[in-house]
Amino acid sequence: MSYPIHLSRTERLSTLAGVTPHVRPEFEALVEEAKARGMRPFIVSVLRSCEEQKGTASKARGCRSWHLLGRAVDLQLQSNRGRIDDREPYEELGRWWESHGGVWGGDWETTYPRGIPGYEAAGPGDVVHFQWTPEYTARVPDSVCDDSDCQGSVNRFWEEDSGRAPSTTIARTAPSPLSRPVSRRVRGASLAPLVMTGLVIAGAVMLLKGK
Numbered sequence: 001m002s003y004p005i006h007l008s009r010t011e012r013l014s015t016l017a018g019v020t021p022h023v024r025p026e027f028e029a030l031v032e033e034a035k036a037r038g039m040r041p042f043i044v045s046v047l048r049s050c051e052e053q054k055g056t057a058s059k060a061r062g063c064r065s066w067h068l069l070g071r072a073v074d075l076q077l078q079s080n081r082g083r084i085d086d087r088e089p090y091e092e093l094g095r096w097w098e099s100h101g102g103v104w105g106g107d108w109e110t111t112y113p114r115g116i117p118g119y120e121a122a123g124p125g126d127v128v129h130f131q132w133t134p135e136y137t138a139r140v141p142d143s144v145c146d147d148s149d150c151q152g153s154v155n156r157f158w159e160e161d162s163g164r165a166p167s168t169t170i171a172r173t174a175p176s177p178l179s180r181p182v183s184r185r186v187r188g189a190s191l192a193p194l195v196m197t198g199l200v201i202a203g204a205v206m207l208l209k210g211k
């Protein structure tokens with residue numbers, strides 16, 4: 001298989017058709033997981049050409065973005081109430097993704113594209129960026145790319161990488177859909193550690209008084 005030049009720009013950027021075939025199940029699991037958590041995931045950027053990469057606000061230079069190599073997906077989240085401006089839902093999904101071996105851009109120190117809804121408020125980091133590269137380093141290794149021949153490097157990597165069997169790393173347990181909106185659920189979740197701390201302090205005070 002060679003680099004999917006037959007795909008239209010829309011297909012490459014806003015569907016999972018452009019990710020490397022054997023890692024597609026992982027990204028499908030990610031989208032399903034977001035839905036199961038009551039979020040509405042929107043795919044905003046997947047497989048970029050070298051030319052398109054130059055036009056992004058990404059700090060990745062030359063071919064050093066996994067978006068060029070079919071291993072990264074940018075997901076924007078919405079809740080039932082509309083656009084999500086909080087970091088928490090991204091972080092929740094990002095931690096889940098990491099627990100299965102993925103890389104979440106929310107941990108990165110980076111500047112992020114302006115004009116993407118939710119981005120300014122959800123920072124720091126590239127919160128919409130989800131990457132599946134367990135066999136590689138989080139950043140594209142220099143050996144993969146020759147900057148003087150960006151698209152050539154990308155095509156060669158793609159050819160080598162896409163010959164593998166489908167991945168089944170993430171075995172989904174299909175949690176039941178949540179009825180409450182994400183924003184409310186997040187608020188409740190963020191209170192839990194406070195409540196626990198309060199209980200522990202109360203318990204300690206009672207113990208001290210008992211002596």
Ligand SMILES: [Zn+2]
Pocket residue numbers: 067072073074105126128129130
């Ligand atoms: Zn990205």
